[in-house]
Structure formats: C-alpha cells, structure tokens
Amino acid sequence: MSGNADIYHEMIVDYSRNPTNYGKLEDHDVIFHDSNPLCGDSIDIAMKIDDNKVTDIKFDGKGCAICMACSSVLTEITKGKSLDDVRKIEKNDILGELGLEHLQAVRIKCALLSLKVLKSALYTYLADHLDDAQDVDRLKEDAANLY
Numbered sequence: 001m002s003g004n005a006d007i008y009h010e011m012i013v014d015y016s017r018n019p020t021n022y023g024k025l026e027d028h029d030v031i032f033h034d035s036n037p038l039c040g041d042s043i044d045i046a047m048k049i050d051d052n053k054v055t056d057i058k059f060d061g062k063g064c065a066i067c068m069a070c071s072s073v074l075t076e077i078t079k080g081k082s083l084d085d086v087r088k089i090e091k092n093d094i095l096g097e098l099g100l101e102h103l104q105a106v107r108i109k110c111a112l113l114s115l116k117v118l119k120s121a122l123y124t125y126l127a128d129h130l131d132d133a134q135d136v137d138r139l140k141e142d143a144a145n146l147y
C-alpha cells in the first residue's frame with residue numbers, strides 16, 4: 001500500500017510542477033472562474049466547443065499541488081469528450097486517478113475545485129445553447145452539490 005501512496009504522491013508533485021493543459025485558451029467558447037478561499041486556490045477553465053464536443057480545454061490560475069494535479073487530470077479526461085460525457089464526469093474519476101479517495105474534508109475542496117469550475121462552465125455554455133431550462137437547472141445543482 002505504501003508503494004502506491006508514493007507513486008500517487010510523485011504524480012501529484014509532477015503535475016503541480018508541470019501541469020497539463022495549463023495556460024490561456026484565447027479562442028474559447030466559454031470560460032469560468034472560481035476559487036477556494038480556504039486554501040487560496042483560484043482557477044479559470046476555458047473550453048473550445050465544436051459540434052457538442054470539447055475540442056480544446058485549458059486551465060489557468062494558481063493553486064496548491066492537489067488543486068494543480070486534479071485540474072491537470074480533469075482537463076486530460078475532458079479533452080475530446082462530448083458534452084454529454086463531460087456531464088457524467090464524477091468526482092471519483094479524478095480522485096481515483098490520483099489516489100485521493102480518502103482526502104480530508106478540507107483538502108477535498110482543493111481536489112474538486114476544477115470539477116466545480118468545469119461543471120459551472122458547462123452549464124454557462126448550455127444555458128446559452130439549450131432551450132430546456134430544467135436541464136440547465138439540474139446541471140447547476142450538480143455543481144453546487146459537489147462538496
């Protein structure tokens with residue numbers, strides 16, 4: 001077990017030093033910002049969306065190692081997915097990738113900030129492009145009830 005913990009720890013450190021999909025995406029269709037004041041994490045996620053698919057995604061901002069690692073993993077998972085599949089991304093998809101399923105409550109916000117921002121960006125986009133208001137409300141609720 002401790003061997004795995006070491007690997008996960010290394011992954012988190014690597015990602016925080018060299019985050020993937022990090023930077024500004026000038027040509028985006030939607031961008032959203034949120035922060036986690038408890039820790040000081042503060043990120044934007046920008047997406048380019050074509051034919052209901054996320055063709056490009058980048059995150060920008062600053063955060064602790066866990067926040068940076070989870071944002072990297074989340075953008076990797078999201079890139080190339082249809083909006084329907086993006087909606088289905090759950091917290092354990094990210095936490096599991098980095099061995100963070102048993103994080104303390106305080107750090108969960110660091111880990112899930114990116115997912116919250118992603119879901120918020122998605123409903124912002126869909127609110128402009130969908131006629132079904134109920135559907136958008138459900139998405140909003142998803143984002144609000146993450147942690």
Ligand SMILES: [Zn+2]
Nearest residue numbers: 039041064110
């Ligand atoms: Zn943090």
